[in-house]
Amino acid sequence: MDRIATRPKVVIIGGGFAGLFAARELRHAEVDVTVVDRAGHHLFQPLLYQCATGILSEGQISVPLRDLFKRHRNTEVVLAEVFDFDLAGHKVLARRPGGEEIELPYDHLIVAAGVHQSYFGHEEFARFAPGMKTLADALEIRRRVFGAFEQAETAADPVERRRLLTFALVGAGPTGVELAGQLRELATHTLRSEFRAIEPEDARVLLFDGAEKPLAPFGPKLAARAARTLRALGVELHMGALVTHVDADGLIARDRQGNETRYDAGTVLWTAGVQAPALAGALAKATGASCDRAGRICVEPDLTVPGHPEISVVGDVMSLDKLPGVAEVAMQGGLYAGHRIRRLTTGHDAPGPFRYLDLGSAAYISRGQAVVSVGRLQFGGMPGWLTWLFIHIAFLTGYRNRVGAILTWAPAFTRGIRRERPFIGTAIDVQHDPYTRAGRPPGG
Numbered sequence: 001m002d003r004i005a006t007r008p009k010v011v012i013i014g015g016g017f018a019g020l021f022a023a024r025e026l027r028h029a030e031v032d033v034t035v036v037d038r039a040g041h042h043l044f045q046p047l048l049y050q051c052a053t054g055i056l057s058e059g060q061i062s063v064p065l066r067d068l069f070k071r072h073r074n075t076e077v078v079l080a081e082v083f084d085f086d087l088a089g090h091k092v093l094a095r096r097p098g099g100e101e102i103e104l105p106y107d108h109l110i111v112a113a114g115v116h117q118s119y120f121g122h123e124e125f126a127r128f129a130p131g132m133k134t135l136a137d138a139l140e141i142r143r144r145v146f147g148a149f150e151q152a153e154t155a156a157d158p159v160e161r162r163r164l165l166t167f168a169l170v171g172a173g174p175t176g177v178e179l180a181g182q183l184r185e186l187a188t189h190t191l192r193s194e195f196r197a198i199e200p201e202d203a204r205v206l207l208f209d210g211a212e213k214p215l216a217p218f219g220p221k222l223a224a225r226a227a228r229t230l231r232a233l234g235v236e237l238h239m240g241a242l243v244t245h246v247d248a249d250g251l252i253a254r255d256r257q258g259n260e261t262r263y264d265a266g267t268v269l270w271t272a273g274v275q276a277p278a279l280a281g282a283l284a285k286a287t288g289a290s291c292d293r294a295g296r297i298c299v300e301p302d303l304t305v306p307g308h309p310e311i312s313v314v315g316d317v318m319s320l321d322k323l324p325g326v327a328e329v330a331m332q333g334g335l336y337a338g339h340r341i342r343r344l345t346t347g348h349d350a351p352g353p354f355r356y357l358d359l360g361s362a363a364y365i366s367r368g369q370a371v372v373s374v375g376r377l378q379f380g381g382m383p384g385w386l387t388w389l390f391i392h393i394a395f396l397t398g399y400r401n402r403v404g405a406i407l408t409w410a411p412a413f414t415r416g417i418r419r420e421r422p423f424i425g426t427a428i429d430v431q432h433d434p435y436t437r438a439g440r441p442p443g444g
Contacts, residue, residue, distance in 0.1 A: 007032050008345050011092050011106040013082050015042045015065045015281070017327050018112035018315030018334035020397070025338025027072050031345055033105055038081040039134070040065055042096035042397055046327060047405075048132050049175060052141040053182040054190070054418035060404045062135060063397050078104065080115070082279055083138040085286045087308070108310050108341045111283060111297070112334060115316040115325065118273035118294065125246040129270040132175050143423040144267045145183065149191060151266070152198050164266035165203040165242055168251055170243045171272025173217070174363040177226055179271060180207045181365045184233040189416030192297040206263060208253055209272070215363055215371065217324070218378070221369040225380045229365045246270075272323060282319050287311065301353030303337055312337040320354070327395065328359050329404045366412050 008031045012019045015037035026033050044061040051058055069075045080094035080102060092104040117131030130140045138382045145167070152164040167183050169176045183205045191200035206434035207214065207230065214230060214237065227237060238253060245252040248263040276295030284291050290298045296319035297305065303318065305311045314333035316325040323329050336354045346351055360374030362384070370388040371380040381385075388407075396402045411417040 005110075008107040008341075009034070009053065009105055010108045010110065010341060011036065011104050012110045013037075013092065013134070014110060014112035014114055014315065015039070015068075016045075016112060016115075016315060018337075019223075019331035020068065021108050021331045021334030022112065022314065022338040023069065023072065023075055025335050026342060027074070029074070029338075029342045029345060031074060031108075031148075033072070033075040034078055034106075035065060035069065035075060036078040036080050036092065036104060037065060037081060038079070039081045040077070041135075042068060043135060044401070045133065046174075047392065048135075048138045049179040049182055051135070051138040051420070052132070052179065053145065053186055054142065054421035055182075055412045056405060056408055057420040058135050058139065059245070060401050060408065068397070079104075084282050087286050088308070097113070102266070106310075108344075109319060110334075110337050110341075111279070111311065111313045112315040112330070112363065113277055113279050113317050115274040115294070115296070116277050117270060118275035119270065120273055122246075128246045128248055129170065129251075129268040129320050131270045132179070134262060137290050139424065141269060142421070143425075144269075145186070146421055146423050147425075149195065149198070149200060149203075153195050156196070158231070161198065162204075163249070163264045165198070165200075165305070166206065166209065166250075166263075166265040167203065167267045167269065168206045168263055169263035169269045169271055170208050170215065170246075170413065171270065172207050172211065172214035172237075172239070173271065174215065174361070176207060176209070176271035177214050177230065178364050180205050180235045181229060181233055181369075184235055185366055185416065186418065189232070190418050205235045206238060207235055208241045208243055208267065210240065210242050210250075212239055214239070216371050218361060218371055222373055222378050226365060226371055229369050229380075233366055239248075274316065276317050283311075283313075302340065302350065303333060303354050321356075323356055324361075326361065329356060332356055349404055362391055364388050410439075 010031050011020055011033050012035045020042050023035055041062045041064050047061045050056045051061055065077045080096045080349055082092055082094045084093040105328045117133050119125045130137050148164050152161045155161040169180050187203040189387050213227050215223045215226045240256045241253040243251050243253050246268050250263050251268055252260050252262050254260045280295050280297055287305050287308050296317050297313045297318045303314055304314045314337050315330035340351055358412045362372045364370045368382050368385050370384040372384040372387045393402055
């Protein structure tokens with residue numbers, strides 16, 4: 001008991017890809033691991049858009065952390081939100097649901113808190129344009145999307161019906177492109193014979209982005225291919241356009257010539273930009289670390305905070321060598337941080353600097369259409385779609401979720417069937433913290 005009581009304590013903040021892989025690497029280490037997370041589940045974010053559009057259920061893209069770590073004898077899970085750090089006392093300060101504050105001591109700290117949606121200084125847009133980062137976001141989008149078709153069915157005014165059947169997406173990265181493609185497939189396949197007063201295939205999907213083409217980071221060849229595929233689906237591309245205003249009735253976009261145009265839309269969805277959470281600012285203030293433009297912590301080559309070798313920052317909240325905020329970076333960073341701590345706690349030298357192995361990127365557009373970029377190898381169409389399918393099956397967390405996704409995808413991709421379409425009729429406030437008491441601000 002004395003030996004166990006004196007074992008090094010490792011606190012991991014966040015149960016996303018980075019936190020999950022760090023904890024797995026430490027499973028058999030002679031340390032005590034505490035995973036603290038405000039949601040209590042691991043979420044496969046790359047498939048959130050499929051939850052939002054009725055293909056997959058929330059249970060198929062998320063797993064309770066306690067279930068994941070039930071066989072990790074050295075690991076405990078704490079449901080709480082970290083808000084500050086006591087560096088002198090080597091403690092993490094967190095707040096449990098309900099507001100009670102707790103302290104979590106550590107010898108080694110891994111910060112894997114992830115990032116939030118960025119509205120580029122216009123947080124007021126969030127009320128009208130939900131992002132795509134959490135299960136709550138996906139369920140809110142599902143409510144707005146399917147609710148729009150239901151409202152249009154009973155709308156007497158043709159102008160109002162057209163507005164309700166117009167969906168505007170801000171951001172043409174992978175999430176925006178995937179969601180735009182799914183909305184058109186939903187309208188032209190799944191719903192086309194289910195309504196009597198409207199023709200669902202008349203639904204308009206508008207995609208806005210400041211870049212020249214969608215999926216610009218994939219390179220000009222794949223970006224052009226994505227643009228052609230989206231147009232063939234019926235998505236209206238508004239490239240080189242910056243959204244300057246969002247309200248309950250639509251948005252205003254400014255083109256490169258400075259001309260502003262109003263677009264009426266019943267549903268506006270925000271799929272552009274990320275920013276670090278307030279937690280990153282608290283860590284930067286406590287340690288003196290610098291941050292990039294998105295508020296992410298700039299780290300040393302070994303993923304530690306300068307001057308604090310006991311603190312590692314991994315995943316999307318980490319800034320190093322312009323690495324992209326993708327799942328593979330988070331996985332490899334989490335494994336590296338766990339491996340480094342394991343070596344240090346067994347008396348070995350620390351490993352060399354973190355080296356990221358780029359395994360490529362993939363984006364789903366529609367059934368049988370996806371684009372894949374792996375180094376100099378770039379391809380799309382059916383080969384790209386099959387590659388996308390294999391990658392996501394391989395990376396889904398848990399055997400049950402993999403099998404469930406395959407069984408769900410079979411009718412969805414072959415017949416356009418989407419069984420996960422129920423939505424809550426009551427509005428979900430995407431800015432509401434479920435752990436904050438009504439009328440009481442966080443920390444108040």
